[in-house]
Amino acid sequence: MFPKNAWYVACTPDEIDEKPLGRKICGEPIAFFRGADGKAAAVEDFCPHRGAPLSLGKVVDGKLVCGYHGLEMGCDGKTIAMPGQRVRGFPPIRSFPVIERYGFIWIWPGDPAQADPAKLHHLEWAENPDWAYGGGLYHINCDYRLMIDNLMDLTHETYVHSTSIGQKEIDEAAPATKVEGDHVVTSRFMENIKAPPFWRMAMRANGLDDEADVDRWQICRFSPPSHVMIEVGVALAGKGGYNADPQYKASSIVVDFITPETETSHWYFWGMARNFKAHDKALTASIREGQGKIFGEDQEMLERQQQNLLLYPERNLLKLNIDAGGVQSRRVIDRLLAEERGAAAPASTTAL
């Protein structure tokens, strides 16, 4: 149950620089590669000749050459050539709209006619030299919506990430959730607290006294289909918190792109964008490593939660105030799904 008419992150550019990449997205096996002029492309990972996965082949002059019998596939899903064959009558395979931007390859798994580049999630920091980004990819065996729930309710940091970014005060600060069209924002503010270990590290990196009292904030922003950007940070207490002058702050954006693989698994692209010491690559690597460890702590919980929900599919879960971010995000997704079904129905009727 995932919207198909949407831009999802499929991979990072480096994953297709050397050779094609096979990755299942929204239930479909897809081969990603660089076509003519290095432009990213995506086609079904299914050779029209004998069904071999095209991603096991290689790219030659911008064509995806099947590694089984040499069929040459174009970026548009049409066979360009095959040794000793006339290929004009070969059935095409699906190709998918793809955009390379902001350091990611994005795919539109649904109706290509609706694949408007303007609908791509805008990442202002990604094109700003004052910002640095580092991130990674995890494969998680649970419904992508459980990850959205996870990220829209950071109460879990106190428990899952108790040694790094969790702290008791998160529990004590009730979050506020508001819905703005297709966007959901859940915010939490804590004042006059001590920073947890991760933020002490960031304060030191910013030249701030890591023993000082701070105001801390977490602003989780859901955008369809399944992106969660979280503004996080601390400022020296009483300097304005989220709105404090940068000299008193350590802050960043937690970046989460959650791409469904199947109904019960997803690709989790996580990372952090920051606007301090943007050119310090060692710091980028160090933050990335630390974040990777922290975000890895969620995996067992999410996968075991998924197993429990599969065992008891009829049970109703609680929807508390802390769950409002996830609950509202799912409502947006449900509405998009209904719209896709509604749009699909007449078309299908016409086809009859």
Next chain:
Amino acid sequence: MFPKNAWYVACTPDEIDEKPLGRKICGEPIAFFRGADGKAAAVEDFCPHRGAPLSLGKVVDGKLVCGYHGLEMGCDGKTIAMPGQRVRGFPPIRSFPVIERYGFIWIWPGDPAQADPAKLHHLEWAENPDWAYGGGLYHINCDYRLMIDNLMDLTHETYVHSTSIGQKEIDEAAPATKVEGDHVVTSRFMENIKAPPFWRMAMRANGLDDEADVDRWQICRFSPPSHVMIEVGVALAGKGGYNADPQYKASSIVVDFITPETETSHWYFWGMARNFKAHDKALTASIREGQGKIFGEDQEMLERQQQNLLLYPERNLLKLNIDAGGVQSRRVIDRLLAEERGAAAPASTTAL
């Protein structure tokens, strides 16, 4: 197909001393922990908030704190508290009657109203300082009844355990099986034979000449739902066998608690209780290690047998005299299952 209104061994006390334990028993995921005053408790391994497994959390002041968002679960399945929440309306989860006794944690997976502690299997040796016990736990991928069959027909020792406790004379001594209410006893006596390696070791440990001729016995006692206690031993030949004076004997009780996990897997708690050199801990460890190796020899056979039976579910197996112990034990189980169904039916009718 397992009786639910019965006491099963769930775990050993050390498994919940440090942190909660998640274990599926009779098809249900259950979280075991120590509540107030260290008393063992068991609740569904399913947080009423979002379905996370409670066993991934930790115990604080006798409460099981969910490791995802901090819900505090009580031993009775009722939520005690949750940071920032009123929990009075939270739906309870199931709790299970639990008893800690004889060095085990016992669980009653069925109707709590019927969970009479007096129905617990009595282990006289477990509270007698003249006896020592050592044992372990194996996870076996087969129907728990195949393990009962295995233990009620020790003919297999000659083949599966040929280098330790098996010997040709077992085959030659026909077993006798009798049913006493819900209990089944299969006995086998061998006279004037040489002891096999395991018993030679035990004879030496008891100061007996391990080259001497012995009388050997095996008395397998099945009790519902799935316990098999086996009196085993050797005595110097002609001294009275099973009834010989202890100075002529090496004997012990093989202890088997077989707890269903699913229809085709179980938890196998095996061990040995002995009343010689009870205070010799090195001997306990050595016997435990030896028994662990021997009992591990059954695993592949049982699991492959299970695969065969799943492949040919319609085939009738033979029921020879050596199988009588298992056959009669299964009849007891079938009767208990029928009683549970009979008891359940009217209740269900009433509910309508």
Next chain:
Amino acid sequence: MFPKNAWYVACTPDEIDEKPLGRKICGEPIAFFRGADGKAAAVEDFCPHRGAPLSLGKVVDGKLVCGYHGLEMGCDGKTIAMPGQRVRGFPPIRSFPVIERYGFIWIWPGDPAQADPAKLHHLEWAENPDWAYGGGLYHINCDYRLMIDNLMDLTHETYVHSTSIGQKEIDEAAPATKVEGDHVVTSRFMENIKAPPFWRMAMRANGLDDEADVDRWQICRFSPPSHVMIEVGVALAGKGGYNADPQYKASSIVVDFITPETETSHWYFWGMARNFKAHDKALTASIREGQGKIFGEDQEMLERQQQNLLLYPERNLLKLNIDAGGVQSRRVIDRLLAEERGAAAPASTTAL
């Protein structure tokens, strides 16, 4: 979907020299062992006593002794004896016709009455001292017919085996396929080319200049149920190619026995027979090692192709000229399957 009335390679003799072998063939678990006088035998891998796999037992005096409770099984599927039991009434299990010949154990999984040894695939080289053979066994998770396709269209060598036996000229030489009764032959001839690495090695081993131009041939011969013998070789250019005098040649026969395990897995017995330096065991070992690496290159492609076909079962694959060998081989198989169904139907009617 595999013919059952046919001789398949089940194993090599060394696999049953020391102990019984359990192997699933055409969907049935079978125990292979050496009966009286060392004669190969095959029975269901299912003890009539309690369903244990007989292959976990051992062979004593030509009888297969069950490793669980000592039942002694004969080569004919009838129980010979069991300690303490009268076995006359024991139900027999199926036994399978077996032949040991040409360095293989062959099995007939279907109707024993039709198991004519004369129908065994004849391997002339296997009994000729001028020839040497080396081979191995791979377990492949795909329909056995995908392997037949693979071997009847060597176009894939250019892509899958580009560093050993593949070369661009294979693509450029159109293959010719002819059907002769139940046999299918696909041939390809290349003239005045450079030999690829594997054949250069063979030329050197034969005292030929490995830089010389050669004529190369590949003659793939399918025989039911699923054997593919491929005559391959090179000769110095202009010396007659396939028909050249042996002094100008390096040639061999690629031997492929493809035995279904399940609908989506098979046992792949691969090897090479050669008639040069037949007594050079080091060369046999070296060729075997090289061939093992090359043939291992197909595995991922075939298994991923199988996954794709399972995901899109309704898609029609292309049937190009290069696919004719596989297409015609499948037609032979389909005809044999129809014949088996036709033969089975009346018999079944009679039974009613």
